[in-house]
Amino acid sequence: MTSPPCPMCDRWQSDADLRIAELEHSYLILNRDQFFPGYCLLFTKQHQTELFLLDKEVRQGLMEEVSRVAQALAACFQPDKLNYELLGNMVPHIHWHLVPRFRSEPLWPRPIWSEPHQELVLSADQYRQRCDQIHRALAEEV
């Protein structure tokens, strides 16, 4: 083995307190920093680095999952815009940063990484509440 361990492959275990939903092709967790309310991470169950390397059926199913989660986040947080960021420079395992964005933010309309911000850490109860809220919104979709 030459490649270092992949932190995203462990994330469902290491961030167990932030779990929202296990979908068919992906896992959904809340991002620990909630400076952007509702900021989630959706990552593939399968370790893969690029969308084009997935089987077509998996890729299409994955895109449906991304879209479903975005719809649930929109219902929960009523943002002005949903952001979808799939970079993988730091952690090359397909994962989306799904971020509700608001015109009232200091960083609007720039990307979330355009300047540093103070991380917002919630209490265990607040994390659980927010995860449950998103989980319920996902379940209510048709």
Ligand SMILES: [Zn+2]
């Ligand atoms: Zn991985």
